[in-house]
Amino acid sequence: MSEKNVVLNPAKKNRRKIIRSIVQLIIVIFLAVVLIRVVFLTEKRVDEKIPLENKDGFIALSYFGVSRGDSPKYVSKKNLKEQLALLERQGYKTITQQDILDFYEKNKPLPEKSLYLSFEDGRTDSSIFAQNIMENLNYKATMFTYANKMDTRDNKFLKPKDLLLMEKSGYWELGSNGYRLTYINIYNDKGQSLGMIDENDVPNKTTIEYYNHYLMDFLRNQYMIPSETRQEMEARIKKDYTSMHDIYKEELGEVPRAYAIMHANSLYNNMEPLVQSVNDKQIKKTFSMHFNREQGAYNNADADLYNLSRLQVSPYWSTNHVMMKIRQASKQNVEFEVGDHELAKKWSIVNGAVQFKNNEMTITSPPSSEGRVLLKKTLPEQYTANFAFKGNVVGQQSIYLNYDEKNNSYIRVALVDNDIVVSEKSPGAGVVEKERFALNEIKWNEEEYAFNKATVYTYQDTQKGSRIDEEEYPRNLTKKRVFNIAVNKDKITIDVDKELSKTIEINPAIQGSQIGFGALFSKKDTSHEQYADDIYDTLVEDVLISDKNDQTIFTNQYTNFDKVKYKTVTIFNRVVDFFIETF
Structure with missing residues (x-):
């Protein structure tokens, strides 16, 4: 190395440090300004006078966190805004914890369309990115927190002073997820017992095969035999509730009235009876209501105040997916986003709901059946269809060719669990599968596999090794697949990602003149995986349908100007998100 390089390298290193420090300072100032705006400059919410005529029940939605942009873990700010704005346009009004208590204890009616809105885990991003949305809609929500996060230095979690100011604004109430998020009776994918570990100390979540939450079971040894007596178990669990109570009293002045235990769906559902009993007593002693269950969005008038349900919204759900879930649970006449x-x-x-937005179409299926949409324009005998499917890998995304709505006949090319399946339906006949082709394997991270890990399990279960099936894909995994399909009178040519190219003869009896797209959930068994869902979203991007002379029949593709604009905004947002997450 030359003397010049020896001299210059430290300077370069120092410059990088200075630049990094400046960037960090800018990000910190930005976040501080946003937080000050949220906490200190918010105008106090004004309660609306709403007719109270609903004696039936209410829906409850819950979000784990809100991100500035798209995220695999948290709902994006734009999606949250779209979902809540659509509910508000339909007349949904947020209700408070007191409203719920009065509904069940005093038979006091609720607003006609009532929504209990909540955010879990006490995350700062939820407050920052949801606040402006709630102000614009005049919505109110509960912020659930963990008591042991009150004195943490981790800026991801809201501090007591922030929570009190949020509560004072009128837009927020406070709730509790419990004292802490700690796992017990942990086993890795090799069947080895790891004992008890706090969430922040988990070395590698991808290797954990089974676990339970701290309040959900006896502490057990490596053979799943209880390692504590009944009295010790009861004392341990009571101590957790006492610690939670004391922290809230000291930091907030009172214990929140609403509780949402972790892990949901365990209490009153095959839990060890002795453990269930002590939890039940402590919950009813400490709280006024308990959102014990998740997945169901609706609570009717006969629901148990200590066994209420909320729908935990998955980040990848479309707005219409959320609406379909609400309609499924509540039977209410829910409207869908058109775009x-x-x-x-x-x-x-034909069935389901469709949202048209920029260069995308999102077809949302009804529960346990297919969503389908047809282009109204009549197509010639020869045409090409270029598009991309971007929905979750596990599911069925379809294009319908030569569709005859009157005779219910068609050629269907479907992307099913990463296979291409070509089927045909002749007039008056059933669906017949003609061809099936496997696409190249998709690489994915084991972190994307959402096991139903916190559940009832035996020692024998823990010794069976990893439950990840290498031939299966997690339900939340997405993959873009680009299609180019040429349709002629007697054959179709299918090209997918330039990795698959097939020509298939078609039945001359199937000569409809329409084209369409479909969405259907996968019926594969997923008893070992969370979030098995009978509603599915097909995302279709950049559709271009042309005749044999390359004349456009339909397109939703960006113009060149819009494409440049979109890419510029996307790059900018990614840079900002990178610095926020990194620094």
Whole structure:
């Protein structure tokens, strides 16, 4: 190394440090300004006078966190805004914890369309990114927290002073997820017992195969035999509730009235009876209500105040997916998001819901059945269809060719669990599978596999090794697949990602003149995996349908100007998100 380089390298290193420090300072100032805006400059919420005529029940939605952009773990700010704004336009009004207590204890009616909104884990990002949305809608929500996060230095979690100011604004109430998030009776994928570990100390979550939450079971040894007596178990669990009570009293002045235990769906559902009994007593002693269950969005008038349910919204759900979930649970007449009405006029919805937004169409299926949409325009005998499917890998995304709605006949090319399946349906006949082709394997991270880990399990279960099936994909895994399909009178040619190219003869009896897209959930067994869902979203991007002379029949593709604009905004947002997450 030259003397010059020896001299210059430290300077370069120092410059990098200075630049990094400046960037960090800018990000800190930005976040501080946002937090000050949220906490200190918020105008106090004004309660609305709303007719109270609902004696039936209410829906409850819960979000684990809110991110600035798209995230695999938390709902994005734009999606949260779209979902809540659609509910508000339909007349949904947020209700308070007191409203719920009065509904069950005094038979006091609720607003016609009532929504109990909550955010779990006490995350700072939820407060920052949800606040402006709630102000614009005049919505109120509960912020659930962990008591042991009150004195943490981790800026991801809200501090007592922040929570008190949020509560004072009128837009927030406080709730509790418990004292702490600690796992017990942990086993890794090799069947080895890891004992008890706090969430922040888990070395590698991808290797954990089974676990339970601190309040959900006896402490057990490596053979799943209880290592504590009944009295010791009861004392341990009572101590957790006492610690939680004392922290809230000291930091907030009172214990929140609403509770949402971790892990949901365990209490009153095959839990060890002795453990269930002590939890039940402590919960009813400490709290006024308990959201014990998740997945169901609706609580009717006969629900148990200590066994209420909320729908925990998954980050990858479309707005119409959330609406479909609400309709499924509540049987209420829920409206769906249309998006671009001019594009929507060109399509006919056969079943389900469709949102048209920029260069995307999102087809949402009804529960346990297919969503389907057809282009109204008549197609010639020869045409090409270029598009991309971007939905979750586990599910069925379909394009319908030569569709005859009157005779219910068609050629269907479907992307099913990473296979291409070509089927046909002749007039008056059933669906017949013609061809099936496997696409190249998709690489994915084991962190994306959401096991139903916190559950009832035996020692024998823990010794069976990893439950990850290398031939299966997690339900939340997405993959973009680009299609180019050429349709002729007697054959179709299918090209996918330039890795698969097939020509298939078609039945001459199937000669409809429409084209469409479909969405259907996968019926594969997922008893070992969380979030098995009978509602599915097909995402179709950059559709271009042309005749044999390359004349456009339909397209939702960006213009060149819009494409440049979109890419510029995307790059900028990624840079900002990178610095926020990194520094």
